[in-house]
Amino acid sequence: MNTHVGRCQCGKVRYEAEIDLEKAVIDCNCSICSKQGLMLTFIPAESFTLISGEGNLTEHKFNKERIRHYFCKTCGVESFGKGNGPNGNAMVAINVRTLDNIELSKLIVMPFDGKSL
Ligand SMILES: [Zn+2]
Numbered sequence: 001m002n003t004h005v006g007r008c009q010c011g012k013v014r015y016e017a018e019i020d021l022e023k024a025v026i027d028c029n030c031s032i033c034s035k036q037g038l039m040l041t042f043i044p045a046e047s048f049t050l051i052s053g054e055g056n057l058t059e060h061k062f063n064k065e066r067i068r069h070y071f072c073k074t075c076g077v078e079s080f081g082k083g084n085g086p087n088g089n090a091m092v093a094i095n096v097r098t099l100d101n102i103e104l105s106k107l108i109v110m111p112f113d114g115k116s117l
Helices: 031-036
Strands: 002-007 014-019 025-028 040-044 048-052 057-060 067-072 078-084 090-095 109-112
Touching: 002 078, 014 040, 014 090, 025 031
Parallel strands: 025 109
Antiparallel strands: 002 014, 014 048, 025 040, 040 090, 057 067, 067 078, 078 090
8 A cells, every 4th residue: 555646637636545556457448437548446535635626626427426527627637536335435436547656557457347337
């Protein structure tokens, strides 16, 4: 478990999160993940801190609203989404592509069939 800093492309939205990158990240085939190329890892909401950009986020809800997707109003990048885990706990889905200083090619990627849900 390490503290990572992430940001959207323009840098208005910045966050800090406790993430275990040894854990497989999810490559989901649902409409929004596949079109955006999202690679997600889920962490408890308390492990996530939004540093800046609160007022610069647009929320996009679709489908069954399992995840609330947040986009930067300026650059359009989704750094994270919010939802609830199977036990009802508040979770944050981090788009690991927005983390600073990580080697994407070193991550373990697990395909997830979100399209069929
Ligand atoms: Zn931005």
